[in-house]
Amino acid sequence: MSLVVVGSVAxxxxxxxxxxxDRMLGGAATYxxxxxxxxxxxxxxxxxxxxxxxxxxxxLSSRNIDLAGLERVPGKTFFWAGVYSADMxxxxxxxxxxxxxxxxxxxxxESYRSAPxxxxxxxxxxxxxxxxxxxxxxxxxxxxxxxxxxxxxxGELLETLRGWDFxxxxxxEARLLSAEHNLRRAAAKILEMGPHTLVIxxxxxxxxxxxxxxxFMAPGYLLExxxxxxxxxxxxxGGFIGYLAGNGVQASNANVDFAELRRAVIYGSVMGSFxxxxxxxxxxxxxxxxxxxxxxxxFHSCTAF
Amino acid sequence: MSLVVVGSVAxxxxxxxxxxxDRMLGGAATYxxxxxxxxxxxxxxxxxxxxxxxxxxxxLSSRNIDLAGLERVPGKTFFWAGVYSADMxxxxxxxxxxxxxxxxxxxxxESYRSAPxxxxxxxxxxxxxxxxxxxxxxxxxxxxxxxxxxxxxxGELLETLRGWDFxxxxxxEARLLSAEHNLRRAAAKILEMGPHTLVIxxxxxxxxxxxxxxxFMAPGYLLExxxxxxxxxxxxxGGFIGYLAGNGVQASNANVDFAELRRAVIYGSVMGSFxxxxxxxxxxxxxxxxxxxxxxxxFHSCTAF
Numbered sequence: 252m253s254l255v256v257v258g259s260v261a262x263x264x265x266x267x268x269x270x271x272x273d274r275m276l277g278g279a280a281t282y283x284x285x286x287x288x289x290x291x292x293x294x295x296x297x298x299x300x301x302x303x304x305x306x307x308x309x310x311l312s313s314r315n316i317d318l319a320g321l322e323r324v325p326g327k328t329f330f331w332a333g334v335y336s337a338d339m340x341x342x343x344x345x346x347x348x349x350x351x352x353x354x355x356x357x358x359x360x361e362s363y364r365s366a367p368x369x370x371x372x373x374x375x376x377x378x379x380x381x382x383x384x385x386x387x388x389x390x391x392x393x394x395x396x397x398x399x400x401x402x403x404x405x406g407e408l409l410e411t412l413r414g415w416d417f418x419x420x421x422x423x424e425a426r427l428l429s430a431e432h433n434l435r436r437a438a439a440k441i442l443e444m445g446p447h448t449l450v451i452x453x454x455x456x457x458x459x460x461x462x463x464x465x466x467f468m469a470p471g472y473l474l475e476x477x478x479x480x481x482x483x484x485x486x487x488x489g490g491f492i493g494y495l496a497g498n499g500v501q502a503s504n505a506n507v508d509f510a511e512l513r514r515a516v517i518y519g520s521v522m523g524s525f526x527x528x529x530x531x532x533x534x535x536x537x538x539x540x541x542x543x544x545x546x547x548x549x550f551h552s553c554t555a556f
Numbered sequence: 557m558s559l560v561v562v563g564s565v566a567x568x569x570x571x572x573x574x575x576x577x578d579r580m581l582g583g584a585a586t587y588x589x590x591x592x593x594x595x596x597x598x599x600x601x602x603x604x605x606x607x608x609x610x611x612x613x614x615x616l617s618s619r620n621i622d623l624a625g626l627e628r629v630p631g632k633t634f635f636w637a638g639v640y641s642a643d644m645x646x647x648x649x650x651x652x653x654x655x656x657x658x659x660x661x662x663x664x665x666e667s668y669r670s671a672p673x674x675x676x677x678x679x680x681x682x683x684x685x686x687x688x689x690x691x692x693x694x695x696x697x698x699x700x701x702x703x704x705x706x707x708x709x710x711g712e713l714l715e716t717l718r719g720w721d722f723x724x725x726x727x728x729e730a731r732l733l734s735a736e737h738n739l740r741r742a743a744a745k746i747l748e749m750g751p752h753t754l755v756i757x758x759x760x761x762x763x764x765x766x767x768x769x770x771x772f773m774a775p776g777y778l779l780e781x782x783x784x785x786x787x788x789x790x791x792x793x794g795g796f797i798g799y800l801a802g803n804g805v806q807a808s809n810a811n812v813d814f815a816e817l818r819r820a821v822i823y824g825s826v827m828g829s830f831x832x833x834x835x836x837x838x839x840x841x842x843x844x845x846x847x848x849x850x851x852x853x854x855f856h857s858c859t860a861f
Binding site: 338432433434435436453456457459466467468469470473474475476477510513514516517551553554555556 | 643737738739740741758761762764771772773774775778779780781782815818819821822856858859860861
């Protein structure tokens with residue numbers, strides 16, 4: 252079933268110990284949409300400048316991603332550049348040019364409004380809320396946020412979170428949002444803020460899915476080579492919501508099939524792990540559904556006891 | 557079946573954000589033996605000074621640990637003191653007084669030599685090798701080491717490792733031993749050094765079991781309160797080898813039942829997690845086999861998909 256993805260479509264400059272790319276397609280919505288497109292039809296909502304290349308439009312179209320909501324305005328596309336540490340566990344931002352993204356005010360095409368699934372990428376909480384308000388008949392909605400909104404837009408963020416089914420954040424964001432270092436305590440507090448489902452991403456150490464009174468732990472896939480971790484968290488989000496949307500999983504009275512959520516976390520982990528195997532979105536140019544299923548089975552055989 | 561445990565029996569001074577204890581029972585062999593004692597009969601080989609307290613002898617005896625190999629010599633027992641960081645992921649050693657441990661030259665009582673299982677705690681590699689040479693009819697033998705031996709006694713250590721079935725080390729030790737940052741590559745190199753089974757402990761992030769061409773990942777148990785992580789890695793080792801010894805698991809031509817090894821890693825994780833719930837060895841004063849089984853089941857329900 253259709254999934255609407257809202258967030259940044261951008262150009263990135265990335266340097267890792269494996270190489271350097273000055274400018275390539277990036278942005279949270281791009282990674283989320285590409286990863287989700289293997290599971291379900293995706294409709295993107297984003298803004299780009301008049302420098303946005305036709306080959307990048309073509310890549311998204313080749314994955315059958317609906318671009319009716321990809322607004323194109325005069326100016327330059329959002330640009331981010333960063334460099335990773337030797338072990339790739341840290342990165343330093345070298346440049347953030349918001350460009351046309353600074354004026355992003357997402358307006359959903361009529362054809363998007365009845366889509367049953369919504370993934371709100373990391374943008375200003377009030378904008379996330381305005382998107383949610385434009386949708387009708389949602390089965391499952393949620394998204395991501397980041398330190399900046401947690402620190403400086405806390406009230407707005409808490410107001411926004413009240414309407415979400417799920418929240419996907421990393422461990423440092425969970426600690427900041429809850430003011431609790433311990434992840435189990437942090438999760439308990441966050442589950443009081445609105446979402447009935449919380450996924451805490453822990454990078455190479457995997458992810459933990461929390462619901463009231465229960466949790467599920469997925470280990471990080473052990474890659475032999477990590478070329479570029481950029482977008483891995485967003486690819487996780489795309490795999491997670493894409494799988495749920497593809498299977499028509501629904502939240503009613505905060506009840507969601509826990510077994511389906513567990514599988515969604517593994518598919519998220521699978522897509523995040525693939526993302527790291529090439530620079531930028533490159534891995535999504537050739538990945539096959541067969542490879543996805545094989546890695547899902549590998550997760551099973553590496554964790555079952 | 558009987559398990560011989562060799563290593564340090566010590567007194568520790570520990571400070572964590574939850575409190576401070578100036579002097580309490582510690583040492584690798586102590587934690588390994590206590591954790592293993594829930595699964596199998598344990599025989600300890602260690603040296604203590606004439607200050608070693610009767611109540612500590614009594615605790616070990618109460619777990620039916622054979623103390624025939626606990627040598628008592630004039631002088632003071634090995635003393636270590638350290639302080640943990642606020643998040644308990646780092647610790648600083650404040651004091652290391654080897655005392656009688658400096659002269660430790662393990663001699664096995666006749667009654668120990670035919671025990672089928674051997675766990676060599678972290679001591680000088682040549683001493684580990686001399687213990688192995690004193691045993692007959694081993695089904696499974698292995699142990700631990702540390703940065704100091706990897707750096708300064710490398711040749712001796714590599715010679716010693718050749719005779720082991722399994723090696724249990726943490727991630728930084730695995731990287732140092734293999735000169736590979738990536739854990740999968742590190743494991744592949746270490747499995748060429750002798751042991752057919754490698755367990756890499758990752759603290760709060762769990763553990764990974766490696767065999768040639770296969771691996772198994774166990775997540776870290778999510779504790780709500782970590783009082784004192786001292787001894788958690790040794791408790792893991794005790795649970796791991798204790799389970800295998802209790803079930804009579806045997807290595808023949810490097811073949812070990814992989815399903816049993818997976819369960820052993822989970823029992824190791826269970827014992828390591830209990831260890832962190834109280835200061836020092838305190839949790840081992842009251843833990844029950846029922847609690848151990850319940851936590852094993854919890855690991856299952858938190859990881860199955």
